[in-house]
Amino acid sequence: EGHMWRDCPTGGDGDSRPKGCFKCGEEGHMSRECPNGGAGGDNDDRPPPYIPPPPPEDEELIYQSTQTGINFNKYDAIKVEVSGENWPNPITSFDDAKLPDTVGQNVLKSGYEKPTPVQKYSIPIVNNNRDLMACAQTGSGKTAAFLLPVLSGMFRNGLKSADSFSESQTPQAIVVGPTRELVNQIYIEARKFARGTMIQPVVVYGGTSVRSQLANLSRGCNMLIATPGRLLDFIDRGKVSCECVEYIILDEADRMLDMGFEPEIRRLLGAPGMPDKNTRHTLMFSATSPDDIQKLAHEFLRDDFLFLTVGRVGGACSDVTQAMIQIDHSEKRDKLMELLSDVPTTKARTLVFVDTKRNADFLATLPSQENLPTTSIHGDRQQREREMALVDFKNGTCPILIATSVAARGLDIPKVEHVINYDLPSEIDEYVHRIGRTGRCGNLGTATSFYDDSKDGTLARSLVKVLSDAQQEVPDWLETCALGAVGTHHGPKGGRFGARDARTTGASGGRSNRETGDYDYNDGGTSAGNAPQGGGASGGFSDDEWN
Known part of the structure; x- marks a missing residue:
């Protein structure tokens, strides 16, 4: 120790780099992939690069799908x-979709009866x-x-x-x-x-x-x-x-x-x-x-x-029953445990949304202490942990999942029966995406949201509009909060939901800055301002080496 290989006083000539793994000395692999468990280097505590398991090859697993619910025909x-x-005119069945034969057969195997x-x-x-x-x-x-x-x-x-x-x-x-x-x-x-x-x-x-x-x-x-x-x-x-x-x-x-x-x-x-x-x-x-x-x-x-x-x-699905609970921040934990108390009996998959990564991990420990299997997912968890959390949630091993917004966008998790907004988001479109994890494909679902007027007041008018449009009951207290809210709009950051083609409306609105939520916007790459030129290394990868 105490010197670099180029400065080795015991015979190194400084002109050629040693060959082989720095940990065990053998050639043919990098030190981070050392199969011999060699010690050394600055990254010994670093987990090995995550290689996701291969997707299933069993046809029953490949073609399993979300079952349509009792309201599917309402679509x-x-x-x-x-x-x-x-x-062009819409199609009425997949037979009209001009699908290649094999693709059409795969659609049928997937349980798709009509578009x-x-x-x-x-x-x-x-x-x-x-x-x-x-x-x-x-x-x-x-x-x-x-x-x-x-x-x-x-x-x-x-x-x-x-x-x-x-x-x-x-x-x-x-x-x-x-x-x-x-x-x-x-x-x-x-x-x-x-x-x-x-x-x-x-x-x-x-x-x-x-x-x-x-x-x-x-x-x-x-x-x-x-x-x-x-x-x-x-x-x-x-x-x-x-x-x-x-x-x-x-x-x-x-x-x-x-x-x-x-x-x-x-x-x-x-x-x-x-x-x-x-x-x-x-x-x-x-x-x-x-x-x-x-x-x-x-x-x-x-x-x-x-x-x-x-x-x-921009509106919520009417198949989701939405409930608002006016509550002080200090009372949220007890109310959450009350809502989760029947999960061992009902086995209902319950997705709980929070604002921060730290709170996701902390809240996950509370139900676990009461013998309610719970897991969490957020951007700071390693990818293998995130994927395992989703697997455990989907198969019912952990029927309670505490999540930040990383799980809100577009994910189709079968049989989610209850979504709880422990923390309401700052924008109404995020609320719509969150509660959209239940009530999918005509299935029924429930969404419960904790409303703290000191924190969520700017969302009040938008919530009233979303609830009304989905034919949901609007609590009197929320109406009062909405009347007292100043400068709020039904739409993200002063904009409006795009229910119409902007070419025909002439509408305008301010653009938002980069979100501070738990998203993977720079997932594995660089920010645009620091983009590499000419294909040079970005330095964006922290999980593996290129050479």
Whole structure:
């Protein structure tokens, strides 16, 4: 100890770097992957890079799906609006969707009996080579609404050979989502629909081994599903080429194009080799879309794009029974334990949302002390812990999940019966996304929210509007709080929900700054302001080495 190898006084010549692992001295592996458990180095306490388990190969597991609920047939009565010129007629069944035979068979195996409204309209729109901005209530089937026509289009246009072991992969479709959990969920759906075809979907996201993801990518990739940070880094390093991209899909588009995320999207859409907007197709899907965000989105879509709204956009699903509890902060813990007390009997999966990562871990210990199996998920947990928490929650091992907003966006967790907002979010669209984890596909659900007037007063008017639009009871005390609230609006940061095409409204609103919530906006990459030039190393990875 006490000197670098180049300065070794015992014979090192300083001209050549020692070969082999720094821990055990053997060649053929890096020190962080040392199979011999060698000691040494500054990162001994660091966990090994996380390699997610491979997805299931058993058909019963692959095609398991959320069962539709008693209100699924009500979807046919939901109001649908399409704005734009010459839009195609909606389909009435998947037989009309022009799906390749194998994809159509996979849809049937997945238990899809008939398309939801967003699928009825989106599929023919994309099949007719139109760009689309689609807004529909959460839990309405948006993922299949873009995956199915994109898969069909890739077959129709001719599959580019997914060159195994190529230095750079050239996907025909790129799907981007804001969180690791969401993109992994989209990948599972894409893999299910593409099973038995030549299409190879691949997912990349932060918190996992770079080397493992590069190995998966090198086996060939027609459809790449990714969080933006790691996707941009792979592009910068020449591991992904955009020259063959035919489809760009932005899921949760309101967040993806909010001002805080605009630089990353611009970097992606301006990446070397990326076809311009009149050559590729751009699709945006979300449950909310404020007018000012729509206007920003118009820059990325063709001029003749179609705008689709399904139901009360930005509103809560009427299949969710919403309850508001006025409560002081000091009383929240006792009330939470009261609400959770019947979980051992009912086995009801209960999702509890909190504001901070620290509070998520702390609150998870309270039910556990009462023999109520509980887990937590937030951005500071290692990726293996986050994925294990979701697995335990989905299979009922831990029927209570304490979460920050990282779990709120687009995740389809089967059989969530109760959502509790221990802390209400600062914006109403986040509230809508949170309670949308229950009451999906016509199933019924319950959402209970703790309201503290000293903290949540600016949300009062928006809550009254959401409750009223969903035909829910509005407590008298909340009406009073709303009347006393000053300067609040029904919409994020003074904006309005995008239930209409901004081209026809002339509405405007302020753009929000980068969110401080628990999202993976720079997941595995750099911020736009520190973007590497010329494909240089970003320094954004903390889980693995490139060389």
